[in-house]
Amino acid sequence: MxxxxxxxxxxxxxxxxxxxxxxxxxxxxxxxxxxxxxxxxxxxxxxxxxxxxxxxxxxxxxxxxxxxxxxxxxxxxxxxxxxxxxxxxxxxxxxxxxxxxxxxxxxxxxxxxxxxxxxxxxxxxxxxxxxxxxNQTFRSRYGEAFHTHAYNLDISNYYGLLLCSYFLFVLLVASCFQYWDRTGFNAVLFKHKFFNYIRGHFLLPTLLKNHANYTNFKSITLGLFPTRLETAYLFGYQLTHLIFICIDYNYDPYNLLFKSKSLQRIRFFADRTGIMAFAQLPLIILFSTRNNIFEYFTGFKYSTFIMFHKWIGRTMVLDLILHAFAYTIYAVNYKNLSHSSKQSYFQFGIVACFIAILMIILSIGLIRKNFYETFLYSHIILAILFFYSCWKHVEKLGWKEWIFSSLAIWAMERIFRLIQLLNFGAPLAKFQLYGKDLIRITIPKTPKMNWNGRPGQYGFLYVLHPLIFWQSHPFTFIDADDHLIIVARAKTGATHTIFKQLVKQGGSTQFHVSIEGPYGTPTNLHHFTNVLLLAGGSGLPGLLDHASILAQDALKSNKIVYITLILVVRGHDILKAFKKEILALKPLKINLIIYDTALQLAGFGEATPNSDSTNSFHEPLLQSTSNILKDLQGSAIIYYKRPNLEKVLSDACDENKGLAIVCCGPPSFVDIVRNNTAKQVLKHPNKAIQYFEEFQCW
Ligand SMILES: Cc1cc2nc3c(=O)[nH]c(=O)nc-3n(C[C@H](O)[C@H](O)[C@H](O)COP(=O)(O)OP(=O)(O)OC[C@H]3O[C@@H](n4cnc5c(N)ncnc54)[C@H](O)[C@@H]3O)c2cc1C
Known part of the structure; x- marks a missing residue:
């Protein structure tokens, strides 16, 4: 049959x-x-x-x-x-x-x-x-023994589903807050002492010192730590998971099927952890996707979903290890380990377990930070092997629905990405070198593209150069109606390849490019009358765009909006790269403040020299650009020092009844702003101070 x-x-x-x-x-x-x-x-x-x-x-x-x-x-x-x-x-x-x-x-x-x-x-x-x-008594006891075993399998699958529902609940709560953000209700809610106490202590700040920036132990990169809000969600998940792993086991009091009662427990625990591990697969895949509809509903950034992806992945691997460990003890006790190890389901189970552990090791912060492409491609290849092994492991047992649904999500998202790329096409973009390491990319838009970017959004850029055409890197863009502008800082990978080409070609060249996106839920600032935009280093484009659009909209609708845009830069290169966009702010009602930190030796904390500095091997290649600061005289306040961010924030919050603070810049700059905003929220419990972070790192 x-x-x-x-x-x-x-x-x-x-x-x-x-x-x-x-x-x-x-x-x-x-x-x-x-x-x-x-x-x-x-x-x-x-x-x-x-x-x-x-x-x-x-x-x-x-x-x-x-x-x-x-x-x-x-x-x-x-x-x-x-x-x-x-x-x-x-x-x-x-x-x-x-x-x-x-x-x-x-x-x-x-x-x-x-x-x-x-x-x-x-x-x-x-x-x-x-x-x-x-004999009827025996018959009934044997029946019950099988019933308890089967019940434990079913309930494990059910708890797996409930564990997924935990995130449904999280997404629902976050969607409510996001909706209230759009309608302006949060501004009312966040005037309450109670909410601000919770926000200031438990939601806004970084968990330890850093969130945007990597956390190090001595000189070893440990990884990216969540914010307190993300930690709260993840803690809830871990707790739910722990409860579901521990509760609701039915045992056969006569122990008719197992050698001992403890082996019965071990077997049921092995089943539970194995099924729970599988149940987490769809969430792991869903939260790794770039096109995630929940980003729109919740306002969560991609980096938040990636944070969830990482922690659910780690929990899943822990379950796998427990599952493998429990089954091994079980097999050893039945003295059939050597027989079991010859079975293909067992072999594939072990392989899947090792692949999963390897994936965790290869995705540590140290590797992601220094060898991103190695991490990315090894992660994808290992994930394919992992799913194949999982499939073979349960081929005749069941629970394949978790694999199907994960693969379906993955495949659909990949198709969506392809459609986005086809929609964008491959226009010829202009690449220009600014200063020591900045590349301004101007990409023409065609009406066919159907591309409508909003401030702060980003796209994954593909540069169709033989050495890097398969790579895609995220960059924030400014959508200037008929073209997109990206300013990329040359690092050591794909951007360095482009940089070298530019140096060879005298500072200007052209490449066909494509962009996947636009990604990121735009921050809605339209119901605020006071907006403080804090941009540092490469974090300028989104906030320049915000300032420009907010001011223009205010002008059109005769609304009074106080916009302060603070640009913190090291040297003038980045200002030159965005010269056109910055000068376009001059006629608008924007309080523009520029801090040039080049003369000040100290950086923003430990990471600034790496993340936002010029690379010593880059040849200076100056563009013939007039001094932008001269052009801005009279319309901007310029300081040649590092800003005291604590004071900047404190002054802004003291002066205004409510305030939106938007920040994007070098990681340590962003972390300082986040933690100081949390302090201000506590200091002003009756003011609606909202914080929007546009920086992302994963
Ligand atoms: C949402 C977002 C918007 C960004 N916008 C800008 C911008 O407007 N201007 C700008 O100069 N930079 C921006 N970046 C950073 C930019 O993506 C990286 O500098 C770029 O990917 C480096 O490419 P590379 O191959 O030269 O990197 P490498 O020299 O190999 O690595 C440099 C750093 O970039 C990270 N990185 C590399 N590839 C990726 C990737 N595919 N996804 C995420 N991180 C990666 C690495 O972890 C490492 O920390 C943005 C990053 C994000 C996440």
């Missing part, structure tokens, strides 16, 4: 199955007078006697019938048909002809057994050659 293919795991705890398995389990222990040739004897499988020896098969049918009756189930034709299906499934494992029984033949077997069955002899030394009517 061909095995039926299921897209989802059918419920295990059904009496049509429990009865068949339980009766078989008991009856195989009896000494049947089943004579086979020596050759056949070698081929005998676990269910062979029950399937092929008529009195045993009759006893089996009778026992099943009795058990269904005990359970108050009417063993009518349809129930019996389901039992027959289960029975056929087991007999097909032994290649028995019983696998082809029709329901009519099955009834005949049952009728025959009913007529001739006699109770099982208690001390028989003679092999049994007649149908046996199983």
């Amino acid at each position: 061909r095995e039926r293919f299921y897209w989802h795991t059918p419920k295990k705890d059904v009496w049509e199955k429990n009865s068949v398995m339980a009766c078989a389990s008991y009856l195989t222990k009896l000494d049947w007078n089943y004579k086979t040739s020596a050759e056949e004897q070698k081929q005998l499988q676990f269910y062979s006697t029950l399937c092929d020896y008529k009195p045993a098969l009759g006893s089996w049918s009778l026992c099943i019938y009795g058990m269904l009756n005990d359970k108050g189930m009417n063993p009518n034709n349809s129930t019996f048909e389901k039992c027959l299906e289960s029975l056929q499934g087991l007999c097909s494992l032994s290649n028995s002809t019983t696998a082809n029984l029709t329901i009519g033949q099955y009834h005949n077997v049952l009728n025959n057994a009913t007529r001739f069955a006699i109770p099982e002899p208690t001390d028989s030394t003679r092999p049994i050659e007649y149908p046996v009517a199983m």
Whole structure:
């Protein structure tokens, strides 16, 4: 009989199955007078006697019938048909002809057994050659033993689903706040002492010192730490997960199926952790996708979803390890580890476990920060191998729905990315070098593109150069109607390849490019009358765009909006690269303040020299750009020092009744602004001070 293919795991705890398995389990222990040739004897499988020896098969049918009756189930034709299906499934494992029984033949077997069955002899030394009517107490205990086992499998799948629902709840809560943000209700809510106490202490600040910036231990990069809000969500997840791993186990008090009660516990724990590990796969994939509809609803940044992706992934790997460990103990106790290790499900399970651990190791902060491409491609290849191994591991067991749904999400998102790229096409973009390491990229837009970028959004840029065309890197762009502008700082990877080409070509060249996006939920600032925009280094484009659009909209609608744009730069290169956009702010009502920190030796904390500095190997290649600061005289306040961010924020919050603070810049700059904003929220419990961070790192 061909095995039926299921897209989802059918419920295990059904009496049509429990009865068949339980009766078989008991009856195989009896000494049947089943004579086979020596050759056949070698081929005998676990269910062979029950399937092929008529009195045993009759006893089996009778026992099943009795058990269904005990359970108050009417063993009518349809129930019996389901039992027959289960029975056929087991007999097909032994290649028995019983696998082809029709329901009519099955009834005949049952009728025959009913007529001739006699109770099982208690001390028989003679092999049994007649149908046996199983003792009702035993029958019921065996039934319960299988019921508890199957119940534990079902409930594990159910808890897996509930664990996913935890994030549904998180997304729902976040969507409410995002909706209230759009409608301006948060500005009312955040005037309340209670909310500001919670926000200032538990939601806004970084968990430890850094969030945007990598956290180091001595000189070792540990990774990116979540904000307190992200930590709260993740803590809730871990707690829910822990509870679901620990609760609601049903045990068989007679322990009829396992060698010992502790082995029964170990087996159920192994099942629970394995199923829970699988249940996390769709979330892991969903939260890694660039096109995630929940970003729009919740306002969560991609980096927040990646934070969830990482921690759910780690939890899943922990479950896998526990699952493998528990099963190994189980197999060792049954002394069948060497036999199990020859089974393909076991081998693929071990392989999947090792791949998952390797993925965790290869995605540590140190590797992501220094060898991003190595991390990315190894992650994708290992993920494919991992899914294949998982599939093979459970091919005949079930729970493949978790794999299907994950792969479906992954495939759909990839198709969506492709559509975005096809939509954008491959226009010829102009690349210009500014200063020591800044590349201004001007990409023409065509009406066919259907591209409408908003301030602060970003796209993944593909530069169609033979050495880097497969790579895509995120850059914030300014959408200037007929073209997009990106200013990229040359680092050591793809951007360095472009930089070298530019140096070779005298500072200006052209490449075909494509962009996947636009990504990121735009920050909605339109219901604020006071907006403080704090931009540092490469974080300028989004905030320049915000300032310009806010001021223009205010002008059009005759609304008074106080916009302060603070640009913190080291030297004039970045100002030159954005010269056109900065000068365009002059006629608008924007309080523009520029801090040039070039003359001040100290940076913003430890990471600034790496993240926002010029690279010593870059040849200076000056553009013939007039001094932008001269052009800005009279319309901007210019300081040649590092800003005291604490004071800047404190002054802004003291002066205004409510305030939106938007920040994008070098990681440590962003972390300082975040933590100081949290302080201001606590200092002004009755003011609606909202913080929007546009910087992202993952
Ligand atoms: C949302 C967003 C917007 C950004 N906007 C700008 C911008 O407007 N201007 C600008 O100069 N830079 C921007 N960046 C940073 C920019 O993406 C990286 O500098 C760029 O990817 C470096 O490419 P590379 O191959 O030269 O990197 P490398 O020299 O290999 O690495 C430099 C750093 O960039 C990170 N990085 C490399 N590739 C990626 C990637 N595909 N995704 C995420 N991080 C990566 C690495 O972890 C490392 O920390 C932005 C980053 C993000 C996440």
